[in-house]
Amino acid sequence: MQERSSVADLVTVLRRELDRYSPGGKLPSSRALVDRFRVSPVTVSRALAQLAAEGLVVTRPGAGAFRARPRPSAAPAGDTSWQEVALSADGAADLVPRSVDASGVLVSLAAPPSGVVEFNGGYLHPSLQPERAMAAALARAGRRPGAWGRPPMEGLPELREWFARGIGGAITAAEVLITAGGQSALATALRALAPPGAPVLVESPTYPGMLAIARAAGLRPVPVPVDADGVRPALLADAFRATGARVFVCQPLFQNPTGAVLAPERRGEVLRIARAAGAFVVEDDFVRRLVHEDAGPLPAPLAADDPDGVVVHVCSLTKATSPSFRVSALAAHGPVLERLRAIQIVDTFFVPRPLQEAALELVGSPAWPRHLRAVSAELKARRDAMTSALRLNLPEISLAHVPSGGYHLWPRLPEGAGGTSQAFGSGGESALASAALRAGVAITPGRPYFSAEPPAAHFRLSFAAVANVGEIAEGVRRLRTACQEVWGG
Numbered sequence: 285m286q287e288r289s290s291v292a293d294l295v296t297v298l299r300r301e302l303d304r305y306s307p308g309g310k311l312p313s314s315r316a317l318v319d320r321f322r323v324s325p326v327t328v329s330r331a332l333a334q335l336a337a338e339g340l341v342v343t344r345p346g347a348g349a350f351r352a353r354p355r356p357s358a359a360p361a362g363d364t365s366w367q368e369v370a371l372s373a374d375g376a377a378d379l380v381p382r383s384v385d386a387s388g389v390l391v392s393l394a395a396p397p398s399g400v401v402e403f404n405g406g407y408l409h410p411s412l413q414p415e416r417a418m419a420a421a422l423a424r425a426g427r428r429p430g431a432w433g434r435p436p437m438e439g440l441p442e443l444r445e446w447f448a449r450g451i452g453g454a455i456t457a458a459e460v461l462i463t464a465g466g467q468s469a470l471a472t473a474l475r476a477l478a479p480p481g482a483p484v485l486v487e488s489p490t491y492p493g494m495l496a497i498a499r500a501a502g503l504r505p506v507p508v509p510v511d512a513d514g515v516r517p518a519l520l521a522d523a524f525r526a527t528g529a530r531v532f533v534c535q536p537l538f539q540n541p542t543g544a545v546l547a548p549e550r551r552g553e554v555l556r557i558a559r560a561a562g563a564f565v566v567e568d569d570f571v572r573r574l575v576h577e578d579a580g581p582l583p584a585p586l587a588a589d590d591p592d593g594v595v596v597h598v599c600s601l602t603k604a605t606s607p608s609f610r611v612s613a614l615a616a617h618g619p620v621l622e623r624l625r626a627i628q629i630v631d632t633f634f635v636p637r638p639l640q641e642a643a644l645e646l647v648g649s650p651a652w653p654r655h656l657r658a659v660s661a662e663l664k665a666r667r668d669a670m671t672s673a674l675r676l677n678l679p680e681i682s683l684a685h686v687p688s689g690g691y692h693l694w695p696r697l698p699e700g701a702g703g704t705s706q707a708f709g710s711g712g713e714s715a716l717a718s719a720a721l722r723a724g725v726a727i728t729p730g731r732p733y734f735s736a737e738p739p740a741a742h743f744r745l746s747f748a749a750v751a752n753v754g755e756i757a758e759g760v761r762r763l764r765t766a767c768q769e770v771w772g773g
Contacts, residue, residue, distance in 0.1 A: 290324075294327060297321070298335060298341075307353040307354060308353055309351050310348055310349070310350050311332075314332070332349050335349075402750055403726055404727055404744075404749070407748070407749060408604075408691075409751055414651060416651075417651035417655060418606060421642045424642075426641075430637075431637060431641050435636075438461050439460070441457060444458075445460075447462075448460050450572075451597055451599065455588070455597070459616060461615070461625055461628055462612070462613060463614050464635050465600060465611070466570055466599070466603075468612070469600070469612050471501070471631075472624055472631065473596050473624065476620065477564050477620070481503075482503055482529070482531075483528070484529060484531045485505075485531065486508065486532075486534075486735055487510045487533070488507030488508060489738070490510075492732040494533055507735045509739075510544055512685050513544065513547035514545060514550055515554060517553040521561075529561070530563045534546070534566070535569070535570060536583070537583065538575075541730070541742070542685060543692070543694060545689075563594075565586060567598065569597060570600060571689060571690045572689075573656060574659065574691055576660060580688070590617070593620065595616075596614070596616045597615040601647070604655075605646070614628065665753060666753055667687070669747070671683065673756060674695065678760070680771075682696040682698070692745060695742065696741070697741040712770065716770050719767075722769075723769070728745075730742030
């Protein structure tokens with residue numbers, strides 16, 4: 285983290301000093317910058333690379349860095365208003381408009397302003413990521429024979445085998461495709477399994493990114509309520525009968541956002557109901573590697589108990605590593621595998637081989653189990669810290685379930701808190717999110733997690749994207765200030 289800060293500081297200084305040099309003028313040598321600012325050569329190299337990326341500096345190997353010449357004046361802006369007609373007309377005949385709303389996804393992807401506590405993040409804080417292990421794995425991968433060549437379209441056999449062993453059951457390496465992250469795998473699965481205009485059953489609430497994928501593909505998400513034990517089988521059966529759907533998307537383990545785990549007695553029932561409906565279950569096993577230290581033995585993936593090919597399984601390395609380490613697996617049994625394979629190849633060709641080789645190096649290294657153990661302990665500590673802080677500072681909110689895996693909590697807002705109707709409903713969520721940001725903490729409103737009208741107002745709080753438990757305590761104190769502003773307490 286210190287190195288990252290030094291790079292930013294050096295970039296700021298050099299950017300400010302560029303006016304001292306005429307266009308094309310040479311900057312001090314890297315050695316001179318190292319001596320002057322007392323930083324490492326790596327810091328200087330990264331700072332110059334950032335300035336080059338901004339178009340402010342030109343670097344020439346063996347010659348040094350030079351101030352870039354001014355860019356020519358931008359051409360006059362064209363008239364793009366015709367696109368409004370073209371884009372609207374394109375979907376005029378669609379049964380379900382294929383509009384793309386990324387707002388629910390961007391909430392957890394966009395970094396908040398400096399100084400804001402990040403309770404809305406969807407990935408591990410850099411201090412929790414295995415940065416050294418990933419860097420070492422990438423360096424070793426780059427030296428492997430053929431590492432920069434074209435990989436097999438389905439993925440490296442050894443990596444497919446590793447994912448297959450992790451899924452278990454009868455899944456073999458031949459039934460696994462390597463994909464570029466879980467979002468890509470889900471998009472491939474939905475395109476393969478449902479035609480535009482078709483209904484697709486989803487948990488309610490559920491991951492906004494999946495709802496965005498479905499709607500962008502012209503599908504119609506139909507909610508099936510979730511409780512503390514996962515999806516409710518009787519309602520799932522009712523939804524299949526009422527809609528004729530042929531796909532159900534679920535997260536049986538530490539569901540996003542509720543944290544629920546599908547109860548043992550419901551697992552077989554969900555598969556039986558889907559099989560009777562002639563439908564597929566898309567299992568998004570997104571945080572299996574983010575189990576908490578006190579979780580106990582985990583249930584196997586649904587795919588491990590599915591000899592009939594009902595389940596299309598998605599799992600990923602991204603959540604347990606870095607948002608940029610986009611390596612995942614898509615597994616299926618039976619003829620559907622060929623359709624999944626064809627769509628995957630048409631959409632992306634393949635995952636870059638160096639990244640696949642790096643994944644193999646990482647998961648095969650002693651650093652990998654050490655990293656998972658460290659994250660498991662840290663996530664439990666952060667979950668406990670956030671839970672305690674909420675109960676101390678915000679006893680008004682309801683925290684019905686505290687998960688033993690994943691990276692977030694799902695509090696419910698009180699109805700009529702402070703005597704104001706704005707304390708609940710989507711308006712209350714938006715008001716609280718805005719007030720929280722003013723107080724210096726970013727939270728995620730619950731409304732985007734529902735494909736239909738929500739039964740109550742919620743918000744999601746991530747404890748993985750912050751620096752430490754101290755920041756969690758400070759973030760909850762700021763959230764209390766925001767609640768007092770909204771509720772008038």
